[in-house]
Amino acid sequence: MSENSPTGATRLPVLFRTDAVLLPGMVVPVELDDSARAAVDAARSSSDDKLLVAPRLEDRYPSYGVVATILQVGRLATGEPAAVLKGEHRAHIGSGVEGPGAALWVQAEPVEAYEPDERTRTLAAEYKKLVVSILQRREAWQVIDQVNKTTDPSALADMAGYASYLTDVQKRELLETPDPAARLESLVEWTRAYVAEMEVTDKIADEVREGMDKTQKEFLLRRQLQAIRKELGEDEAEGTDDYRGRIEAADLPEKVREAALREVGKLERAGEQGPEAGWIRTWLDTVLDIPWSETTTDSTDIVAARAQLDSDHHGLDEVKERIVEYLAVRARRATRGMHVVGGRGSGAVLLLAGPPGVGKTSLGESVAKALGRNFVRVALGGVRDEAEIRGHRRTYVGALPGRIVRAIGEAGSMNPVILLDEIDKVGSDFRGDPAAALLEVLDPAQNHTFRDHYLDLDLDLSDVVFIATANVVEQIPSALLDRMEMIGLDGYTEDDKVAIARDFLLPRQAERAALTTEEVEITEDALREIAANYTREPGVRQFERMLARLLRKAVTKVSTASTTGESADGDKAAPLVIDTADLVDYLGRPRFTPETAERTEVPGVATGLAVTGLGGDVLFIEASSVDGKPDLVLTGQLGDVMKESARIALSYVRANAERFGIDPAVFEKSIHVHVPAGAVPKDGPSAGITMVTALVSMATGRRVRAEVGMTGEVTLNGRVLPIGGLKQKLLAAQRAGLTTVFVPKRNEPDLDDVPAEVLKDIDVRPMVDVADVIAGALEPAAEVTTAAA
Known part of the structure; x- marks a missing residue:
């Protein structure tokens, strides 16, 4: 259906509107100012009372207007003169023409009619559906009937002139769009956006209304409850x-x-x-x-406490002695009526430092059993927020007390054993440094008045036994390390591992595999073979995994033979015995074999000893010379300190070349020092004498003895300085099969902590001068000559 419009251009007066836009079909009142009155008077002077209504634009002259009929002229309720206009059809504004009166006359050219196609009708139906949904929300039922009766797509689109959610700019765009399909397409997009916004607004309003209703309901119910209690005489809330x-x-x-x-x-x-x-x-x-007044009574039976510690762990004598000493002092003070020290408790702060798998974490629970105290574990690995230790301020949403306060509440007493696990893994970022917050917790002189940010009350931690565990002591801040009594757990000897496997690991894994000693038996030689050649670690975690794997395969064999395991007379089959020769079938070939002799077959390779976070290990250092510019090339991902050690070693060897019988021409070539396992970062000064030995071996052609290892820092004048981790290094030397180890003279006191069986297997030689190390480590020149011949 097309617009009803005249066939030819018509001369009409123009009424410009700045307040609203008139579309065809709309009936609106218009206030009559001077220009509007002139246009209305000019239209009424003509025979048909028609005029052209157009929007007044600031940037350009309007292109389209609406031919309107004057229905009535009168006054508004305010007394202002006005006219009621009804829009008839669109018209294109042509050139200006002359006309009577003061009004502006233009040539109005009718807009060509559009026949609606299928797409236009589809858009009209969709738009009608959107408009009806909006009107239903407003309960405008009469307007809904009028919209439903409108079948002309163009007339339906022009009804948007009444829409309050459309802006004047959008309505002017509708006026200047003659094509009904284009108008409907724009209207569908705008109306959809408005409906979506209206749905969100209604949803928010409903939620707010529900919240207010719930609050009012709760308020009324509480007031009623108070009134009921008052009537019952229960005035207390x-x-x-x-x-x-x-x-x-x-x-x-x-x-x-x-x-x-x-x-x-x-x-x-x-x-x-x-x-x-x-x-x-x-x-x-x-x-x-928080159990402010709850405490447990410590066990005073020292013998029973030591028996408890021995039943849970093999070895670790230093820790056990320290706990027994603590108990002895507590018992003696209790018998004399002395329960506190200077108004404070007599707790302890211990640090168990050592490689993984040596029993640090499980030892904390064993100590709690020996003392008769409650036990709680606080995992600190990866903690980076200071509030995790000291708590959050109560002003924060979701504030909580720190882990120390929560541990006390979990323990149920004020004197528990608190295990601070992995204290060396504590980090720091923009949220603070948890290690700094631990300074007060672990200081016996301060922790009797520990103040958590959340509680904001003094909490007495002086009677708590804190046991911290760490793998790498160097990663602990020095101020925090100074507040703890460090006890080193440097790993187990081969005999210790066999004993631990026999008494602890094997029974536990056998129980998990549902086996008994009557079904499977592992000989002690097999256990020793696993400890020596299948695992090479300071702890026993890999050892236990090997035993678990071995028993799983044993279960498979026992289960397979179970159908034939019973004889006719009911006698049980003999147990499955696993000896050294059977390990290849169960665990495969040994993973670790002695390699020192193979690596030191050529001159320029020396065996050093190092300590990592996983315990002690052997370190091979290789040196060679190649033709080229005199230079020192260092490879193997070495740290700055280790690079400096290599330069010091080269300077010392060059300065003492004549003393060692070295041809000076060697130093005119490029010298390359390499430390294998290049993917592993290495640093520290303890490889100094090893580098000197490797360089002298390379320069003289004398091989380093295969059974010799060494560790120590070297100076420019050849002095051997002390190093750390001697016990772990000697345990690694024993595992690697070394029989002679050169160590600094000033490390002799550390040998007191080394197990006797290790000192029995290794000839430890304290040294002061690196020249003595070279003399004892290198093969004699005569042997080199004979071998060469």
């Missing part, structure tokens, strides 16, 4: 007075009681609906959950 009664009944320190009662007073003044009520309740619950 359950919430705040319940807290007050709990605090009065609890055995709290005086200052804690005062602080708790102050918070109850705030809760009473704030009321149940106050914004701080939830925070105060949570704080009061936390305070009441």
Whole structure:
């Protein structure tokens, strides 16, 4: 259906509007100012009372207007003159023409009619559906009937002139779009956006209304509850007075009681609906959950305590002796009525430092059993937020006390054993440094007044036994390390591993595999073979995995033979015995074999000893010379300190070339020093004498003895300086099959901590001068000559 428009151009007066846009079909009142009155008067002077209504634009002259009929002229309720206009059809504004009166006359050219196609009708149906949904929300049922009766797509699109959600700019765009399909397409897009916005607004309003209704309902119910209690004579409110009664009944320190009662007073003044009520309740619950006056009684049976420690762990004598000493002092003070030291508890702060798998974590629980105390573990690995230790301020949403306070509450007593696991893995970032917060926790002179940010109360930690564990002591800040009593767990000897496997690991894994000693038996020689050649570690974790793998395969064999395991007379089959020769079938070939002799077959290779986070290990250092510019090339991912050690070693060898019988021409070539396992970062000064030995071996052509290892820092004048981790290095030397190890003279006191069986297997030679190390480590020149011949 097309627009009803005249066939030819018509001369009409123009009425420009700045307040609204008139579209065909709309009936609107128009206030008559001077220009509008002139246009209306000019139109009424003509025979048909028609004029052209167009929007007044600031940037350009309008292209389209609407031919309107004047229905009525009168006055508004305010007394201002006005006219009622009805839009008839669009017209293109042509050139200006002359006409009577003061109005502006133009040539109005009718817009060509458009026949609606299928797409236009589809868009019209979709737009009608959107408009009806909006009107239904407003319950405008009469307008819905009028919209449903409109079948002309062009007329339906022009009804958008009444839409309040469209702007004047959008309505002008509709006026200047003669094609109904284009108008409907724009209207569908705009109306969809408005419907979506309206749905979100309604959803938010419903949620707000529901929240308000719920709050009002709760308020009314609580008021009714108060009134009922008042009638029943139960004038005390359950919430705040319940807290007050709990605090009065609890055995709290005086200052804690005062602080708790102050918070109850705030809760009473704030009321149940106050914004701080939830925070105060949570704080009061936390305070009441802490066992302020609960303590456990320490065991005074020293013999039973040592037996408990021995039954849980093999070896580790230094830790066990320290715990027994602690118990002995506690028992003696108790018998004499001396329960505190200077007004503070007599707790302890121990650091168990050593490689993984030596039993540091499990030792904490064993200590708690020996002392008769509660045990709680606090994992610190990866903690980077200071608030994890000291707690959050109560002003933060979701604030919690720190891990120390939570550990005390979990333990249920004020004198538990708290294991601070992996204290060397604590990090720091923009949220603070947890290691700095631990300074107060682990200081016996300060922790009797530890103050958590959340509690904001003094908490006495002086009677707590703190046991921290670490793999790498160097990663612990020096101030924190100074507050702890360090006990080194440097790994197990081969005999220790066999004993641990026999007494602890094998029974545990056999139970997990549902086996008994009557079904499977592993000989001690087999255990020793696994410890020597299948695992090479300071601890026993890999050892236990090997045993678990071995028993799983044994279960498979036993289960396969179970159908024939019973004889006719009921006798049981003999147990499955696993000896050294059977390990290849169960575990494959040995993973570790002695390689020192093979690596030192050529001159220029020396065997050093190193310590990593996984314990001690052997380190081969290779040196060679190639033609080229005199230079020192270092490879193997070495750190700055180790690079400096290599330069010091080369300078020392060059300065003492004549003393060692070295041809000076060697130093005119490029010297390359390499430390294998290039994917592993290496650093530290303890490889100094090893580098000197490798360089002298390379320069003289004398091989380093295969059974010799060494460790020590070297100076420019050849002095051998002390190093750390001697016990772990000697254990690694024993595992690698070395029989002679050169160590610094100043490390002799450290040999007291080395197990006797290690010193029995290794000839440890303390040295002062690196020249003595070279003399004992290199093969004699005569042997070199004979071998060459």
